Amino acid sequence: MYIFNTIQEIQDYISSARAAGRKIGFVPTMGYLHEGHLELMRWAKQHCGTVVISIFVNPTQFGPKEDLAQYPKDLDRDVQMAESVGVDAIFHPSVAEMYPSGYCTYVDVERITERLCGLSRPGHFRGVATVVTKLFNIVKPDQAFFGQKDAQQVLVIKRMVADLNMGLEVVMVPTVREADGLAMSSRNIYLNREQRQAALVLNKSLKKAKEAVEAGQMDISIIHQLVVATIAAEPLAEIDYVEIYSYPELEPVIKMGGPVLVALAVIIGQTRLIDNMILGVEDQCS
Amino acid sequence: MYIFNTIQEIQDYISSARAAGRKIGFVPTMGYLHEGHLELMRWAKQHCGTVVISIFVNPTQFGPKEDLAQYPKDLDRDVQMAESVGVDAIFHPSVAEMYPSGYCTYVDVERITERLCGLSRPGHFRGVATVVTKLFNIVKPDQAFFGQKDAQQVLVIKRMVADLNMGLEVVMVPTVREADGLAMSSRNIYLNREQRQAALVLNKSLKKAKEAVEAGQMDISIIHQLVVATIAAEPLAEIDYVEIYSYPELEPVIKMGGPVLVALAVIIGQTRLIDNMILGVEDQCS
Numbered sequence: 001m002y003i004f005n006t007i008q009e010i011q012d013y014i015s016s017a018r019a020a021g022r023k024i025g026f027v028p029t030m031g032y033l034h035e036g037h038l039e040l041m042r043w044a045k046q047h048c049g050t051v052v053i054s055i056f057v058n059p060t061q062f063g064p065k066e067d068l069a070q071y072p073k074d075l076d077r078d079v080q081m082a083e084s085v086g087v088d089a090i091f092h093p094s095v096a097e098m099y100p101s102g103y104c105t106y107v108d109v110e111r112i113t114e115r116l117c118g119l120s121r122p123g124h125f126r127g128v129a130t131v132v133t134k135l136f137n138i139v140k141p142d143q144a145f146f147g148q149k150d151a152q153q154v155l156v157i158k159r160m161v162a163d164l165n166m167g168l169e170v171v172m173v174p175t176v177r178e179a180d181g182l183a184m185s186s187r188n189i190y191l192n193r194e195q196r197q198a199a200l201v202l203n204k205s206l207k208k209a210k211e212a213v214e215a216g217q218m219d220i221s222i223i224h225q226l227v228v229a230t231i232a233a234e235p236l237a238e239i240d241y242v243e244i245y246s247y248p249e250l251e252p253v254i255k256m257g258g259p260v261l262v263a264l265a266v267i268i269g270q271t272r273l274i275d276n277m278i279l280g281v282e283d284q285c286s
Numbered sequence: 287m288y289i290f291n292t293i294q295e296i297q298d299y300i301s302s303a304r305a306a307g308r309k310i311g312f313v314p315t316m317g318y319l320h321e322g323h324l325e326l327m328r329w330a331k332q333h334c335g336t337v338v339i340s341i342f343v344n345p346t347q348f349g350p351k352e353d354l355a356q357y358p359k360d361l362d363r364d365v366q367m368a369e370s371v372g373v374d375a376i377f378h379p380s381v382a383e384m385y386p387s388g389y390c391t392y393v394d395v396e397r398i399t400e401r402l403c404g405l406s407r408p409g410h411f412r413g414v415a416t417v418v419t420k421l422f423n424i425v426k427p428d429q430a431f432f433g434q435k436d437a438q439q440v441l442v443i444k445r446m447v448a449d450l451n452m453g454l455e456v457v458m459v460p461t462v463r464e465a466d467g468l469a470m471s472s473r474n475i476y477l478n479r480e481q482r483q484a485a486l487v488l489n490k491s492l493k494k495a496k497e498a499v500e501a502g503q504m505d506i507s508i509i510h511q512l513v514v515a516t517i518a519a520e521p522l523a524e525i526d527y528v529e530i531y532s533y534p535e536l537e538p539v540i541k542m543g544g545p546v547l548v549a550l551a552v553i554i555g556q557t558r559l560i561d562n563m564i565l566g567v568e569d570q571c572s
Contacts, residue, residue: 007451102535104397105415105449110390129391130450137451163391164416165293165423249388 001082002089007138010091014052014139017088022049026141028132031055032072033081036176036184040145041085043173047143053082054091054135056098060106061127072186091139098134107133109156109163112250116152116243116263117274125156132157133164141168149175149183151261151276155248175275177203183275190271198236199268205230205242206277209262213279218256220244223279231266240265240272247278256280287368288375293424296377300338300425303374308335312427314418317341318358319367322462322470326431327371329459338425339368340377342384346392347413358472377425384420393419395442395449398536402438402529402549403560411442418443419450427454435461435469437547437562441534461561463489469561476557484522485554488561491516491528495548499565504542506530517552526551526558533564542566 004010014024025048027040044051055078062068075092082090106126112118113125136144146154154172161170176184181203182196191199205227212223227242245251247259256279263276290296300310311334313326323339330337341364348354361378368376392412398404399411422430432440440458447456462470467489468482477485491513498509513528531537533545542565549562 011453102445103449104395105446106394106396107450108392108394110392112390134449134451137453159388160391163389163420164393165420167297167423 001079001087003079004089004091005093006097007093010052010089010138013089014050017050018140023143024048024139024141025051026135026139026144027051027053027087028135028144028146029053029055030057030071031078032074032186033078034184034186036147036149038081038085039176040147040173041082041087043171044143044145045086047171048141050088051086052089052091052139052141053087054093054139056091056093056131056135058098058127058131059095060099060130061124063121063123066121091135098131106130107160107164109160112152112155112159115245115250116241117265118152120240120265125153128153129156129160133160133166136161136166136168143169143171145171145173147175148172148276148278149185149274151263151278152250155250158248181207183273185273187271187273191268195236195268195271198234199266199273201231201234201237202264202266202273202275205264206262206275210277210279213256220254220256220260223256223262227262227264231264236268238267240267247280287365287373289365290375290377291379292383293379296338296375296424299375300336303336304426309429310334310425310427311337312421312425312430313337313339313373314421314430314432315339315341316343316357317364318360318472319364320470320472322433322435324367324371325462326433326459327368327373329457330429330431331372333429333457334427336374337372338375338377338427339373340379340421340425342377342379342417342421344384344413344417345381346385346416347410349407349409352407377421384417392416393446393450395446398438398441398445401531401536402527403436403551404438406526406551411439414439415442415446419446419452422447422452422454429455429457431457431459433461434458434562434564435471435560437549437564438536441536444534467493469559471559473557473559477554481522481554481557484520485552485559487517487520487523488550488552488559491550492548492561492563496563496565499542506540506542506546509542509548513548513550517550522554524553526553533566 025044029037057071107129109129118125158170182199208230209223209227224244231237231239242264244260244262246253247261259281260279265274311330315323343357393415395415404411444456468485494516495509495513510530517523517525528550530546530548532539533547545567546565551560
């Protein structure tokens with residue numbers, strides 16, 4: 001497995017892989033990998049002859065009040081984990097390599113960034129769209145793999161790829177969960193035993209919504225109340241948001257009649273956890 | 287010469303040109319071609335095996351007060367002119383092909399868009415950067431050719447290409463002028479005989495600035511005054527702006543010490559004309 005720090009090096013590598021006729025699969029990450037990331041890499045490996053991942057803690061997607069400097073790092077561990085699932089190359093650039101002096105170009109995806117995590121993290125998706133555009137232009141992948149846990153991020157990137165004619169396929173990989181249903185997250189380690197138990201309420205509330213829809217419930221406000229009530233019954237859980245929008249447009253919706261995204265952010269102790277489920281489709285991924 | 291209306295068609299064409307090992311040269315236009323455009327196409331033809339131009343009056347670069355519907359069109363004439371200089375294919379999409387329903391992604395180049403024409407036309411460069419990103423992603427050119435007459439536009443696009451790692455070369459082609467020095471423009475036909483004569487003051491004032499710099503003048507404010515005074519001496523000319531900035535950064539500058547862009551917009555009758563010159567470089571293009 002190769003590790004490249006410069007754009008020139010990764011591009012030379014990609015050029016030879018492409019010249020050899022290999023399909024390029026790409027998984028952008030901010031490092032500190034967990035099982036969810038590895039699942040993306042396994043999917044990439046199944047679909048593409050060459051798998052490249054990036055490890056880059058992107059400063060432009062952190063707000064001024066968010067502590068970029070605190071973001072966890074462990075490159076040695078990341079390298080071992082990536083190698084264990086057959087990744088071919090890691091692109092690990094410096095901030096100066098990605099944003100040299102005088103940098104001033106940004107990509108904005110409007111509307112679908114104005115809801116959910118876009119509300120609580122202004123500027124976040126501008127940073128995501130910009131760095132992902134740069135990474136796509138550098139790596140020129142045939143397919144890029146993102147986890148459903150950040151469903152809004154996947155929608156933003158799909159929209160951007162379509163709107164700007166980027167000519168690659170964005171693949172959404174189902175959320176990887178612990179045996180008891182908790183969505184994988186680097187943040188789960190912050191939970192103590194009681195909080196860890198309480199955190200099951202995220203997945204539990206989404207399952208209740210799913211059961212209600214399957215039983216014929218059409219009224220979005222009733223489904224919404226069901227999710228809110230389920231979480232409210234857990235004393236250690238505090239709701240940041242519970243939202244239901246049409247999928248993939250993320251428009252307000254009042255009656256079931258097509259796919260909807262049920263998305264939630266819940267604070268347990270000091271830890272903000274997110275989860276979501278897509279309902280109203282035949283082949284449900286969650 | 288081919289004319290394609292859909293993204294799929296032009297991409298299929300480009301793929302076969304590339305498979306045949308040909309370099310792709312690209313000239314984006316809004317149509318109603320003149321000699322300046324043809325010069326870009328000739329340059330492209332000299333450097334690239336396959337030359338593609340686009341003809342698309344891009345709605346997102348017109349302000350709400352600018353009359354998009356009035357923009358002149360003559361496709362038959364454009365086709366003949368393009369063919370006469372050896373263009374291989376024209377991409378002529380509809381607005382719906384470029385901006386389908388739900389479109390919501392935009393590219394912003396900050397700072398260098400906040401001066402000169404960016405001030406009098408808010409949102410203009412956002413539209414330009416967005417449509418050029420789309421066209422570059424569709425055509426995937428090795429080189430793209432733009433005229434120096436819109437020097438700020440060239441700088442914005444060069445900055446965007448570098449910042450977003452687009453991996454193509456932006457070539458700035460010197461302004462094509464009439465025998466008497468007037469920069470070519472579709473708008474020159476609006477000038478009557480007297481106005482046409484008065485319009486020579488644009489190039490004349492730039493030449494005075496050049497002579498002053500060559501004679502050793504270092505003080506930007508004196509060079510600026512010289513240009514303003516030259517234009518002011520022409521009764522039919524009204525200054526929109528005369529600005530001198532560092533080149534290519536477009537930062538304010540007080541003393542000569544590197545390349546500068548002298549840029550002006552002048553209104554003659556009802557017609558707004560622009561021109562510019564880059565001073566303080568060895569090999570001067572104007």
